[in-house]
Amino acid sequence: SAVISQKPSRDICQRGTSLTIQCQVDSQVTMMFWYRQQPGQSLTLIATANQGSEATYESGFVIDKFPISRPNLTFSTLTVSNMSPEDSSIYLCSVRMGGGTEAFFGQGTRLTVV
Amino acid sequence: AQTVTQSQPEMSVQEAETVTLSCTYDTSESDYYLFWYKQPPSRQMILVIRQEAYKQQNATENRFSVNFQKAAKSFSLKISDSQLGDAAMYFCAYRRLQGAQKLVFGQGTRLTINP
Numbered sequence: 001s002a003v004i005s006q007k008p009s010r011d012i013c014q015r016g017t018s019l020t021i022q023c024q025v026d027s028q029v030t031m032m033f034w035y036r037q038q039p040g041q042s043l044t045l046i047a048t049a050n051q052g053s054e055a056t057y058e059s060g061f062v063i064d065k066f067p068i069s070r071p072n073l074t075f076s077t078l079t080v081s082n083m084s085p086e087d088s089s090i091y092l093c094s095v096r097m098g099g100g101t102e103a104f105f106g107q108g109t110r111l112t113v114v
Numbered sequence: 115a116q117t118v119t120q121s122q123p124e125m126s127v128q129e130a131e132t133v134t135l136s137c138t139y140d141t142s143e144s145d146y147y148l149f150w151y152k153q154p155p156s157r158q159m160i161l162v163i164r165q166e167a168y169k170q171q172n173a174t175e176n177r178f179s180v181n182f183q184k185a186a187k188s189f190s191l192k193i194s195d196s197q198l199g200d201a202a203m204y205f206c207a208y209r210r211l212q213g214a215q216k217l218v219f220g221q222g223t224r225l226t227i228n229p
């Protein structure tokens with residue numbers, strides 16, 4: 001298994017600003033993902049964070065709005081840029097170990113944009 | 115594209131009773147994984163149980179078991195001897211065996227346990 005530390009746990013931000021969320025894993029992992037969970041909704045994949053290269057974004061999500069970094073095999077960041085109230089959601093980091101079947105999740109970041 | 119459907123937005127059960135949560139999915143793949151995740155108010159997503167599509171035997175984890183019907187593309191979760199700590203949102207999820215490694219989630223079922 002993997003222990004995932006996600007920071008911040010929650011934040012309230014002004015519209016037009018940006019927030020960077022950090023995801024730190026206690027061991028090297030093959031794959032890292034960022035999901036969004038809008039209020040009362042299910043989880044939707046934003047992008048797959050690739051180590052040493054640009055992230056792979058899902059349809060409807062763009063790099064200018066959600067820039068992602070993954071400098072090594074244990075750390076990634078997601079930035080929510082130029083925020084609007086519609087960005088208010090829970091953002092979750094998820095990882096999968098090499099050869100493993102299941103995905104592990106961080107505790108999520110609850111973002112409120114006012 | 116693969117889709118996952120949970121048709122029960124909310125379910126409730128008496129403590130110590132048994133409850134079944136429904137999930138159907140759509141895929142053209144023959145090999146894949148299916149999962150049930152639990153999300154309590156703490157927001158932490160916790161894996162409850164997983165099933166490999168190539169295995170005919172239904173997965174079981176203590177009080178949790180699944181009824182996997184591959185031809186019908188159905189994957190229900192049975193919780194036996196329900197406990198107060200089982201109260202949470204439950205999400206059914208699908209992942210391809212090859213290619214894209216993302217999880218595709220259903221809409222979720224909120225389970226309430228009545229004491």
